[in-house]
Amino acid sequence: MPELAEVARIVHFIRKHLVDKTLSVVQTQNDDIVYGKVGTTAAEVQKALQGNKVTGAGQQGKYFWITLSKPPHLVMHFGMAGWLKIKNADTYYYRVTKPEDQEWPPKYWKFLLETDETPKTEAAFVDFRRLSRIRLVDCPADDIRQYTPLKENGPDPLADKNIFTAEWLVDKVKSKKVPIKAMLLDQANISGIGNWMGDEVLYHAKIHPEQYSNTLSNEQIIQLHKSIEYVCTASVDVLADSEKFPEDWLFKHRWGKGKKNQASVLPNGDKIVFLTVGGRTSAVVPAVQKKTGPVAKDITEEDQLDTKKEASTNGKRKRTSVKKEEEEDDDDDYSKTPKRAVSKKRASNIKKEDATPVKEEKSSSASQAGRRRSTRNSK
Template sequence: MPELPEVERVRKIMEDVLLGQEIKEAEVVEDEIVLSGQPAESYVAALQGRTVTGLGRKGKFWWIEFEEAPVVFGHLGMSGWIRELGNDDFRLKEHGEAPLVDENGRPRFLKMMLKAANGRKVALTDGRRLARLWLGDSPDTDPRVKKLGRDCYLEPLSTEEISKIFAKKKAPLKAVLLDQAIFAGIGNWLADEIMFQAGVAPKRPVNTLSEAEIEALRVKMGDILELSVRAGADYAQFPNDWMFHVRWGGSKGAETIGGHQIIREQVGGRTTAWVPTLQK
């Protein structure tokens, strides 16, 4: 699933292509699920002929703003992606090696394609139909955005703030890190990476963590986000000693990291990769 670094990459792609540009053509494919029950024509009306004034993001949500409402909001789901056509062949882990275009040269699994006045195009694709688009008046008033906690990259919580939140909860650390009402933007691989680098076990009830452990989690969260966002979520640029490179593949994935056994199990309802000898 695209997490904060991947969604920030998508936001930057759209900003580079669309900001200050009139959208000359908007193609939106009818899909009751992805379009949140709204007809494609409502999105075309909200996009075509309008000049983009801002591209925003909070957590895993992104949006396209204009001088007036409506705003077009989006979420990439499990494997949705936005790329500039002809200038971006980046792939998520979930994308595998399948062709990005069909026999006619059109993006496979196309949901939305926007052509700017300068001729450049961006396309939203999603083979699993778990991405979402919706219309709203403003990021400040949108119900989905308002449910999010602070963005972990743009507005990181302090150690003191995290400590106060953890003191009131008994849930396992993994589950709390994935709570978007607290840590907006953190997903499965980020949570596992943060816990691994901080040396804290995913099953630990958060109200049992020491201040030093919470500080380690905060610092590692900031470091990991800073590096991964700066790298444009290009996985090849992630340090070789990151859990990221070996956590995938389920039971067929790597068995060790640095000579230590990797355990894969369900924690907080999500598959979790961790190292008991290094995480306490």
């Protein structure tokens, strides 16, 4: 699922290619899930956008919006597999290699936009899994975060630094009695942190993801705050292009997961193990992330053995894309079903409006094959 960093990337491209331009052509396709689940229709979105001028774009965690010269404004969430494509622009944070991914209009589009200048800009919101959400919010542009769904979510670590302070985080973490990873994933607490970012944050903070939040010391929570700011800032600065992530990040070395005869290890030989926390697969380095209080369940001693010899025989791990992590974590979360449909058990852990199981469209898994991390410079 696109997280804070990936959403920041698309906001960057909206500002670059769409802001201050008038939408001369708007097409929408009816979808009673993507639009209907949040009380909007495709026809209403088309009417609101047609002929209107894009005045800005913003973000709160995983949500982002496009403000227009007159309300209502467009607020969106990518769900598991949604994205905004801009024709002839490198909006994706991984390299697209299949020929059909270059087609225009793209498959599974929900709306298409064209601007009135020459040459025109064309954009498309796509989602083959139909777990994204597109809605209209009727309010002044400056007040958009005071309305649903944004007002129900916690502060954005980068956009709300005046709120997201170390002192605030100490109080918030201490007030909960849940595994700290689950606390970070709950968007009502903090906006934007998802699975890979949560793992990266906890690794740098040296905190075990299953330890109960209320058992962490003030010093640990202050370090957690520093790690959140570091991971969010560093990943947004490179527009979520994981090729440019620091080499010492956990993200770079976790890809042996689930593969026969391939252990996931750090360059120094520290083993990476995988647990389920808060309904998501979590990468943990037991040698670094020590338990200092009660946890949801224990890691076995075997998981904590030194594996330097194993690391030397396996060699350098192939680096993989942010997108691959999403797909692998999807498989974990959806019980590896052939069509990766949303299970009832998993759906209960997703925010209610985003949890409706839907029938997969044909060729959805095939359309994702052959994709690798973008190695191109961001435009």
